[in-house]
Every structure is written in structure tokens, then in C-alpha cells.
Amino acid sequence: MKSDFGKLLPKISANLREKTQEKNKIAIKFVKISEIAYLRSEFVTTKIHIFIISHKHLYFIMGLFSFLKNAGAKLFGGKEEAPLEKKDNTQVTGALVAMVERMGLGVNNLDIQFNGSSATVSGEAHSQQDKEKIILTVGNVEGIETVDDQMTVIQTETPEPEATFHTVERGDTLSKIAKEVYGDAMKYPVIFEANKPMLSHPDKIYPGQVLRIPAL
Numbered sequence: 001m002k003s004d005f006g007k008l009l010p011k012i013s014a015n016l017r018e019k020t021q022e023k024n025k026i027a028i029k030f031v032k033i034s035e036i037a038y039l040r041s042e043f044v045t046t047k048i049h050i051f052i053i054s055h056k057h058l059y060f061i062m063g064l065f066s067f068l069k070n071a072g073a074k075l076f077g078g079k080e081e082a083p084l085e086k087k088d089n090t091q092v093t094g095a096l097v098a099m100v101e102r103m104g105l106g107v108n109n110l111d112i113q114f115n116g117s118s119a120t121v122s123g124e125a126h127s128q129q130d131k132e133k134i135i136l137t138v139g140n141v142e143g144i145e146t147v148d149d150q151m152t153v154i155q156t157e158t159p160e161p162e163a164t165f166h167t168v169e170r171g172d173t174l175s176k177i178a179k180e181v182y183g184d185a186m187k188y189p190v191i192f193e194a195n196k197p198m199l200s201h202p203d204k205i206y207p208g209q210v211l212r213i214p215a216l
């Protein structure tokens with residue numbers, strides 16, 4: 001089955017709204033597997049886990065996000081920094097909160113809990129893009145393997161469309177990614193703007209980094 005998630009996701013979302021209760025979460029896990037997409041759902045007591053497997057792109061609703069543990073920015077800035085799992089959880093939590101605050105992203109009552117290689121983020125994001133940027137700010141830290149998104153978004157009359165996530169591979173450029181997802185390499189500024197302030201320059205991306213890809 002070839003992937004066409006743009007058409008598939010509204011049906012999935014409608015289905016999930018019928019099946020979930022107030023406290024249920026929707027967890028999405030990304031695994032790269034050739035060019036073919038598979039979809040399966042697994043029901044457990046408190047969560048509905050939806051695994052969408054697609055070539056390079058993660059289409060998500062909310063929940064659990066996977067990142068490459070050994071890729072990303074060093075949280076404390078040191079070249080020979082000790083792994084996060086060997087640091088005090090409270091120290092890591094404080095540094096993650098400070099990192100998000102430095103980005104100037106809109107969120108009320110931000111709370112981040114770190115345990116091992118996982119971070120749980122809660123709070124009320126001012127917009128969908130703020131929420132996605134917070135997830136990526138936390139996830140794109142070396143030593144973070146999963147981010148459990150428990151944030152809500154302030155409701156507006158016109159809900160903001162969700163972006164997709166793209167994991168950078170060796171040899172990728174924003175132009176190459178734009179050509180792949182939009183069919184036009186010259187649309188790379190759209191991706192750059194969508195990932196500010198995490199990105200400071202269009203050329204400064206690295207393998208394993210996860211980027212937002214907004215809908216046009």
C-alpha cells in the first residue's frame with residue numbers, strides 16, 4: 001500500500017475520536033522502512049498506540065515521539081559531556097526547561113520531567129507550532145530518545161494544521177528536503193522559517209536532527 005497520509009489521517013483522527021475516552025492518549029512511533037507505509041493499531045488499557053511507518057516522514061497526532069539518542073545538541077554545552085542518564089534528573093529537567101525558555105516559545109505552565117533517556121512535556125502551548133517546536137527542542141538533545149507529549153494547545157476558531165516531522169539523513173539539505181516534500185527545491189525557506197529559532201542558518205542541519213515540515 002503506497003502512503004498517502006494527507007488523505008488517510010483525517011479518517012484515522014475521526015476514528016480515534018470515536019474510540020478514545022477523555023484520558024486516553026494517542027501515541028505515535030516512527031520507524032523507517034523503505035518506501036512503503038503500514039498502519040496498525042494496538043489497544044491497551046489507557047492508551048491507543050498507533051504506529052505509522054513511512055519513509056523518512058512522521059505524521060503525528062500527539063503522544064510519544066522517537067529521536068536518535070546519539071544525535072543532537074549537548075544540553076550543557078561541553079565537548080566531553082557525560083551522558084544524560086548519568087546526571088541528576090532534576091539537573092537535566094532544569095536545563096531542558098531553561099533551553100525551551102531561551103527559545104521564547106509560547107507556553108503556559110511548562111513542565112518537563114526527565115527519566116533515563118525519556119522526557120515528558122506538559123503545559124498549554126500558545127499554538128500548534130509552539131507545541132511542535134517545544135517537542136523538537138527537547139527531542140533534539142543528545143541523550144533524549146523519546147518525548148512524551150502531554151501538552152494541550154490553546155483553542156482558536158481556525159485550528160492550525162499539524163506539521164510532519166522529517167529526520168535528517170546524511171547528504172540532506174533543506175533544498176533537497178523541500179524538493180522531496182514540496183516538489184520544489186526553492187521552497188527551502190519555508191522549512192527554515194518553520195524551524196526557527198532552533199535553526200540559525202539553512203545550512204546548519206545534521207544527520208539525526210528532526211525538523212518540522214509545515215503543510216503548504
